[in-house]
Amino acid sequence: MSNEREGADGKTYGLGFALAMPVDWNGRFLFQGGGGLNGTVHPPLGGNAAGDTPALARGFAVISTDGGHKGEHGFDASFMADQQAALDFTGQSVAKVTELGKEIVKAYYGQAAHHTYISGCSTGGRESMLAAQRYPMLFDGAVVGAPAMRTGNSNFALRKAVVAFNEIAPRDEEGNPQVGRAFSPAERRAVHDGLLAQCDGLDGLEDGVIANVRGCDFDPNRLVCEEEGDDSCISQAQADALDKAFAPLVNSAGYEIYPAFPVDTGMIEGSMTYIPGENFFSPGASAQQTEIDIDAEDAQLRNDPMQSRTDSYGWTNFSTFINRGGKILFYHGVSDAWFSAYDTLGFYQRAGEANEGWSEASRYYHVPGMGHCAGGANTYDSVDLLSVVVDWVENGEAPEDVIASRENPEPASRKLCAYPEHPHYIGGDEASADSYECR
Secondary structure: OEEEEEOOOOOEEEEOEEEEOOOOOOOEEEEEOOOOOOOOOOOOOOOOOEOOOOHHHHOOEEEEEOOOOOOOOOOOOHHHHOHHHHHHHHHHHHHHHHHHHHHHHHHHHOOOOOEEEEEEEOHHHHHHHHHHHHOOOOOOEEEEEOOOOOHHHHHHHHHHHHHHHHOOOOEOOOOOEOHHHOOOHHHHHHHHHHHHHHHHHHHOOOOOOOOOOOOOOOOHHHHEOOOOOOOOOEOHHHHHHHHHHHOOEEOOOOOEEEOOOOOOHHHOOOOOEOOOOOOEOOOOOOOOOOOOOHHHHHHHHHOOHHHHHHOOOOOOOOHHHHHOOOEEEEEEEOOOOOOOHHHHHHHHHHHHHHOOOHHHOEEEEEEOOOOOOOOOOOOOOEEEHHHHHHHHHHHOOOOOOEEEEEOOOOOEEEEEOEOOOOEEEOOOOOOOHHHEEEO
């Protein structure tokens, strides 16, 4: 542990870290991003967005950290009572641990790392973003997955969705809404099948994967029953709830607090669903919440000091990072029920407007069907963006499409196309990425 000390609350704080240094070192250094509220030192393998071969196995020196505090279950926020621990979590730990690790690496191998990278998803994605934003001289390349860049806003949007679903949910004997019963299994299947009917074929192939993400304009009103009692359709109230839940969160002045969530297959049936069901996921919201004061919560959120410190959404000045030759790749699962893929895309677009040369330094990739960071019933979530960013930084090989793969339900590959394109089926073996083109 580095910088060990006793905090204001009497607890012991310091930067816990683990550094793996392979025998056959390739001269590269990687910071492995964390997750949740950190608090745990995870094995420094460098597996995020690295396909089948983690960074350590490739010869990278890899470092990981607990972010400056110890915590249980990944979401222990008690450390925020200590000023320095809170500051370390908001980003200072990334630079401190990286600089310390690089000194150790130099002493061990007798030479400095020739390039420094960072890769992570969720909180690790936020850390990768802020590394390029706040420490542009320290990192050469970054891979940013589903960044938890403004969790107050995203959790606020999830609360709004819960209220919309609770408005139509049946009540228990005490009058409390049972949000998990807002849609029956048959009704969720009707939404799932209706979504595919409206959007699946937009990419040239009806295979359960909606690859033309931005072209999908799902209308739940087209699924409304003509007669009551038909479980192959949904009620008008359910269609209205879906519209409200997925729509952007705006205040009374029309200011967008958080963008819309894309409607994707994994949002309905998956391990972490946005539509209520067995695996309904909605952090920061009471399952029984029936009212929400958007303007009041908006004002409260704007005055939250931790949000202003952890927020990596607002800062779009990458001029120094770009001028040094830095490269940054973004990816986000379209079925992410926690953070909207459109929020990450929105940041990417704003950064493009703010930075000359953004297109020569960055790419954004939608991953259809993928949930939060990985997984999904029908997705291609194994992709090696680490090699892509390394080749771009060190060899000047700018990427466009990259190859993603899966093993289940059967081995197959698919192109992920850089924004604004999507993979379109052109014929041939449906399981081969060669049968698709970006358009």
